[in-house]
Amino acid sequence: MEKPWLALYPQQVPHSIDYPRKPLQQFLKEAAEQFPHKTAIHFLGKELTYKEIYEQAIKLASYLQQLGLEKGDRVSIMLPNCPQAVISYYAVLFAGGIVVQTNPLYTERELQYQLNDSGAKIIIALDLLYPRIIKVKAHTNVEHMIITSIKDYLPFPKNVLYPFVQKKQTGMIVRVKHEGDCHLFTKALSLASGKVKEAHVDPVEDVALLQYTGGTTGFPKAAMLTHYNLTANTFMCTKWMYKCERGNESILGVLPFFHVYGMTAVMNLSIMEGYKMILLPKFDVETTLKTIEKQRPTLFPGAPTIYIALLNHPSLKKYDLSSIKICISGSAPLPVEVQEQFETVTGGKIIEGYGLTEASPVTHSNFIWDGKRIKGSIGVPWPDTEAMIVSLETGERANVNEIGEIVVRGPQVMKGYWNRPEETAATLRDGWLYTGDLGYMNDEGYFFVVDRKKDMIIASGYNVYPREVEEVLYEHPKVQEAVVIGVPDAYRGETVKAFIVLKEGEQCTEEELDQFMRSKLAAYKVPRIYEFRKELPKTAVGKILRRALVEEEKEKQK
Numbered sequence: 001m002e003k004p005w006l007a008l009y010p011q012q013v014p015h016s017i018d019y020p021r022k023p024l025q026q027f028l029k030e031a032a033e034q035f036p037h038k039t040a041i042h043f044l045g046k047e048l049t050y051k052e053i054y055e056q057a058i059k060l061a062s063y064l065q066q067l068g069l070e071k072g073d074r075v076s077i078m079l080p081n082c083p084q085a086v087i088s089y090y091a092v093l094f095a096g097g098i099v100v101q102t103n104p105l106y107t108e109r110e111l112q113y114q115l116n117d118s119g120a121k122i123i124i125a126l127d128l129l130y131p132r133i134i135k136v137k138a139h140t141n142v143e144h145m146i147i148t149s150i151k152d153y154l155p156f157p158k159n160v161l162y163p164f165v166q167k168k169q170t171g172m173i174v175r176v177k178h179e180g181d182c183h184l185f186t187k188a189l190s191l192a193s194g195k196v197k198e199a200h201v202d203p204v205e206d207v208a209l210l211q212y213t214g215g216t217t218g219f220p221k222a223a224m225l226t227h228y229n230l231t232a233n234t235f236m237c238t239k240w241m242y243k244c245e246r247g248n249e250s251i252l253g254v255l256p257f258f259h260v261y262g263m264t265a266v267m268n269l270s271i272m273e274g275y276k277m278i279l280l281p282k283f284d285v286e287t288t289l290k291t292i293e294k295q296r297p298t299l300f301p302g303a304p305t306i307y308i309a310l311l312n313h314p315s316l317k318k319y320d321l322s323s324i325k326i327c328i329s330g331s332a333p334l335p336v337e338v339q340e341q342f343e344t345v346t347g348g349k350i351i352e353g354y355g356l357t358e359a360s361p362v363t364h365s366n367f368i369w370d371g372k373r374i375k376g377s378i379g380v381p382w383p384d385t386e387a388m389i390v391s392l393e394t395g396e397r398a399n400v401n402e403i404g405e406i407v408v409r410g411p412q413v414m415k416g417y418w419n420r421p422e423e424t425a426a427t428l429r430d431g432w433l434y435t436g437d438l439g440y441m442n443d444e445g446y447f448f449v450v451d452r453k454k455d456m457i458i459a460s461g462y463n464v465y466p467r468e469v470e471e472v473l474y475e476h477p478k479v480q481e482a483v484v485i486g487v488p489d490a491y492r493g494e495t496v497k498a499f500i501v502l503k504e505g506e507q508c509t510e511e512e513l514d515q516f517m518r519s520k521l522a523a524y525k526v527p528r529i530y531e532f533r534k535e536l537p538k539t540a541v542g543k544i545l546r547r548a549l550v551e552e553e554k555e556k557q558k
Contacts, residue, residue, distance in 0.1 A: 001388065005380035005445030010370035012242040017383050019235055019411060023201040024208050024227045025093035027272045028054050035247055035274045041083050042250075042278045042295060045155045048083055050274070053090075056189055060091035063183075063192040067122060067144050071096035071199040074118045074210065076142075077258070078102040078111075078125040078133075080281040083153040084185055085257050086267060088124045088146075093208060093227075096199025097122075100210045100222070101258040103540055104129055112136040118210050118222060118418065122146065124185070127174040128166070147176045148185030150281065203227035210418050211260045213357035222418035223358045225260075232411035233360035234268045236382040241326060243369060244299070247274035252297035254283050254306060259541045260361045261330050265301040275299070283542065285309050289319040296323035300348075303331040305481065305542035307342050307350070312480050312503055316345065324348040326368055330355060331543045333449065333467050335474035336375045354378035354449060358433055360412040363387060364447055376471065377446045378439075385410035389441050390434075398440070403450055403463075406439045407432045438465070455546060457486030457494050462524045464496055466546070469527065472520045473498060476513065478506040481536055483544045484527065487553050498527035499549060501536055508532075 006015050031040070032054035040050040064075065075092045077099060079085040092099045100118045102111065104126060111132060115123070116139070124146040125133055133145060151162035167173050178184040208230055210222040238244070251270055255262030270277045278295045280287060283306060292300070307329065310316065327342065327350035334352040342350045351373065353365030364387065366379035373379075381387040386409040389398040398404040413433045416424035427434055438456060439449040450465040457464040466484040473482035481501040489495035502508055510530045517526045537545040 001386060003381070003386070003445070004443070008367075008371055008380060008445060010242075010367065012370070013239055014383055017232075017235055017239060019228065019232045021203045021228065022231075023093065023203055023206075024230055024268070025057075025090050027231075027268075028057060028090045031271055031274050038247065038274060039276050040270070041086060042276060043083050043153055044279075044281075045158060046083070046153050048153075053083070053087060056087045057090040057094060058196055059189045059192040059194050060087055060185075061094035061196045062194050063146075063188045064091060064095040064097065064122065065197055066193065067183075069095050069097050069122060071201075072098060072206075073122075074098045074100050074120040076100045076102045076115060076118065076120040076123040076125075078104050078106075078123060078129055079148070079258070080104055080126065080150075081253050081257055081262070081279040082150060082281055083279070084124070084148045086271075086277070089257070089263075089267065090271075094196055096197075096201070098207050098210060101212070101260075101263065103256075103258050105540055106132075108132055108136050112139055113219065114212060115140040115142055117219075124148070126150070127176055128170060128172070130174050130176055144181050144183060146183045146185055146188055152186050201227060203231065205415075207415060209263075211263075211357050221420050221423060223260075224415040224418050225360055226415055229360045229412050229414060230264065230268060232384070233264055233362055234272050236384070236412065237265065237269055237362065238273060239383060240365065241299075241368065244273070244326070249273070249299055250276040250278055250295065250297045251299040251301070252288075252292065252295075253277045253279040254288060255301055255303070256540050259331075259539075260357050261301070261303075261355070261541065264360060264362070265328060265330075283309075285313045286315075289313060289316070289321075292321050292323065293319045298323055298325045300324050300327045302327055302329055303542040304329055304334050304338055305332070305538060305544065307334075307338050308480060309542075311338065311341050311345065314504065321346045322348075327351070328353050328365060330362070331539075331541050333470070335471055337474050339375070352378055354447070356433075356435055356437075358414045358427065358435075359408060359410070360414070363408045363410065363412070372444075374442075374446050377442075377448050380445055380447065381408070382410075385412070387441075387447060389439060392438075400443050401440050403438055403440045405453060406435045406437045406447065406449070408435065409433065452546075455485070457484075457496055459486070459489070459494050459496060459524055460492045464525050466496075469496060469498070469517075469521065469525055472517060473500070473513075475520070476508075476516055478502050478508045480504075481544070483536055483546055483549065485546055485550050485553065487529065488557060489528075495529065496525065496527040497529040497531065497553070499531050499533055499536060501533055 036051040127149045209225040212220040253266045324346040351366040355361035389404040391398040480503045486494035537548040
């Protein structure tokens with residue numbers, strides 16, 4: 001197929017890459033050999049070298065095998081960003097298992113569903129989550145629990161003080177004993193033989209990760225990502241960021257590793273390139289600003305809501321953020337206003353990328369240094385990635401600038417959905433991944449997302465794309481966050497409703513916003529209803545949960 005975007009590539013970016021066909025965990029072994037004494041992780045004052053991370057991953061892998069883990073068995077990892085999350089991830093792979101990333105925010109119902117759907121035999125989790133796990137364990141296939149605490153990897157005296165801080169913040173101290181089917185992480189490392197029975201892995205065929213996606217409609221399903229899928233996407237990332245120096249960059253790890261974007265763009269990238277990971281267990285604006293100033297990260301993958309929160313912090317100007325060279329924004333559309341402000345504050349580059357769980361996750365992004373960057377565009381496909389727009393009417397390839405469904409194909413695209421043959425067949429067709437996102441490609445090969453197929457609003461017969469309306473709302477000087485949905489309307493079929501979070505200290509009326517919007521949009525696109533809120537529902541990576549607001553509105557209609 002034609003790939004007009006290749007003509008736009010800077011000469012440093014290859015059109016195609018020779019990807020190594022080896023298991024993902026092999027990269028940690030190689031990093032430990034090449035950078036044994038280099039800091040791999042900085043965590044709240046504690047630092048661990050690549051040699052230490054590798055040795056502990058091997059010990060944990062041997063312990064997992066002692067517990068009976070065999071090739072292909074699933075292990076749930078339910079941890080925030082901390083050294084244990086990295087060690088556990090690679091340990092499972094060294095032991096021949098499949099990682100099941102599990103969100104620590106899951107309720108008992110969500111946790112039980114995922115453990116049963118994946119068939120996980122072992123769960124590695126934080127002590128605070130132990131009571132939740134115990135309540136559902138009998139209804140799952142879980143045979144063993146390995147429990148750790150944040151304090152296990154804190155420096156002195158933070159490790160001693162942590163239980164008191166934990167009690168103050170959560171109102172509870174969880175005490176867990178190393179007995180029966182419950183194992184303490186640190187005890188497991190000390191008891192492990194350190195000898196791992198090597199599991200033969202076919203990188204192209206064997207699954208490394210079950211990454212759950214969706215859940216806003218129906219039950220979440222797990223994308224089966226192979227070692228090769230994850231390796232390919234991380235290699236694409238290294239080639240795209242060609243000015244970054246192997247072994248000499250540091251990445252701020254705010255994006256959670258249980259989300260595929262944080263896992264690839266922070267953890268796997270760091271391990272492959274010998275970067276230093278500066279980990280934060282949760283996103284807090286003040287802590288993040290202090291960490292940037294003190295630790296001087298050069299790379300900062302994030303999501304729009306993270307950058308918006310930093311930009312709107314009242315003390316932003318007190319902090320030096322000039323170390324940041326690159327921010328790749330994903331998981332949600334990046335408003336142009338946010339992009340411009342953040343570049344002004346940091347002096348670095350912030351570019352919008354695009355991807356989805358099923359593609360490990362990145363398929364497109366804008367150029368960082370060389371090459372034209374078009375505002376509002378998700379950029380162009382990465383090396384070895386094919387993309388096209390499929391007409392919603394004909395099912396054939398759409399014309400230039402015609403809106404249709406974005407479909408992609410490449411080595412990063414998943415093997416399929418775990419135990420979901422029908423959904424796999426519907427989403428993967430002739431190797432093409434049908435994304436469910438609506439967009440178009442211009443004559444140069446730049447792609448633009450207009451919205452999710454499911455989110456398009458049809459008002460009086462006109463198609464309204466929420467993203468376009470949200471972009472204009474973000475231009476209003478008083479608006480901090482905005483999301484738009486369609487709500488039932490007796491006359492128009494659907495009408496546009498906007499949920500608004502104002503900047504701190506600001507006041508604004510519906511009339512003021514209506515006047516502003518009408519000056520910039522056709523009348524049928526202008527929201528007819530505004531609802532002002534203090535905050536909006538979000539995922540763990542800060543992506544606004546549009547579907548949660550849709551469900552709220554449906555409940556109101558009953």
